Amino acid sequence: MLQVEKDPFIRLRNIKKTFGHVVALDGVDLDVCPGEVTALVGDNGAGKSTLIKIISGVLYPDEGEISLNGKTYRHLTPPVAIELGISTVYQDLALVDCRDVASNIFLGREPLKARFFVDKKRMNRESEELLRKLKVSIPSVTTPVEFLSGGQRQGIAVARSINQQGKMIIFDEPTAAMGVGESARVLKLIRSLGDEGFAVLIISHNLHHVFSISDRICVLRNGRLVKDFRTENTNPDQVVGFITGSNQRTEEFRKGSTKA
């Protein structure tokens, strides 16, 4: 392949992670570049969420290295990852249900007045602006998120990650609970983040979505990164083949694949 490669924002090498007897990740290499939307696809349990939790510092890998900003880390922690500019929309959204919308959007980075009081007015105002820009409609930024719909909650999780003003944004199935209109809007947003220069990593089971917004498609299968496509060089059938493993049967047979 004779392509001009950009310098990756983050570089993962030989990432391994096991949970007891389950091998969730088995030596994954992955680069995510700025200005690109990289899609991570794979079947349920392939290890996608585990991989992004390692990038966001929520989980520590058993083995492997993470390089970013010219430094190499054995693992990250959530504050370090956020500091380095990595924001994440988790699959479970990680919202505090009993707290209001603005408190969730500013969770961990509340602005202060007089170095003590949380500047609630500013939080409300900026949350409203942000949600309006993202076209997420909610009754009020002072509503506890437990009263909101699945799509609205996802919108808030997306707003929080954008509000962290990082350089890389990770989306773990951001449109899973959204209706057609809402998910189209979020997908457009994700694409535009890529165009604005963010390094975007998105997990999705919807290949139609993946093909409409990604520059690259990485296929994870049984904890291994089995294929790394440029989106323009592949098609959904081929990707499905790698997700299910039917394209690989001969190769695995030769290796004598180990079953977890």
Add this chain to the structure above:
Amino acid sequence: MQKYVQTDLTKIKLLTSHIFPQLLLILVMLIMVILLSVTSPFFLTWDNLRNIFDHSSLYIILALGMTFVISSGGIDLSVGAVAALSGVCMAAAMQGGLEAGLSILGGLIVGGLMGAANGSIISFLKINPFIVTLGVMSLSRGLALIITGGIPIYGFPRDFTWWGNGHIGPFNPPMLLAAFLTVLAAVVLNMSRFGYYTLALGGNEEALRRSGVSIHLYKIIVYILSGVAAALGGLVVTARLNTAEPLAGWMLEMDSIAAVVLGGTSMKGGKGSVAGTVTACLLLGMLRNGLVILSIPSYYQQLVIGIIILAAVIIAEVRSGKNLAFINK
């Protein structure tokens, strides 16, 4: 159109879940005041009201600390014993010749340390707060007994006993301390970053962690606050009786937890009401006082208070419509 309907519904749900327990409390309190003032002309006199405030102040001080702990999704069973231990430490220090101010400071530090022990074990070792604080409760009670040899210490300088029965205008130091701490707790819980994190801890600890906040730090501070509040309670009890009793503050943890829950703070964490806690403490104080005025034997008091707490918790739960098998069909 659709949107406005939704807004109204949300607001109604909000009102019932947040304000209802408090309204109920105030209603029960009003009914009680009317009943008691009708049955006894003595009830509504200034002397008696002052009495109620005075007695409630100890409960308020401890329950404020407990409000933070329960809001953060924890529980602190050690507060009664920590109050006794701190009181005993203050007394022992004064007996050893230390002046009152420094002895009080020492006692407060002891309370803070017990809280730090609770918080560190709960947070770093991820052990259930019930078990940890039960252990620290026993440990503190044991230390208080060892330090005193089981014999109460009494006879303190005026500088110390002032904290129990001094006078500041029509009030006394425990009342003013309770009032000051109430305002402080309300401001901190509702307006400071620490308060936001306390509630977020109770709501979704993992979300807070993933947002880059050190949950260990904030959890430990919550328990330290509770320990210091308990020590302040120990100061009040010891100064008031002019005696440091190793068995002081017996069951005080239960009274604090009851007041906090009665006041509408959720046992599941994430929601806390300082105003509710204080109202509940005053209500319970009034109830105890009323039962005494009506000369109902003291063992009936426990029964009545127990029934009121159960009724309040059940009503609050029915209103919120959660976790009830017969409602969810």
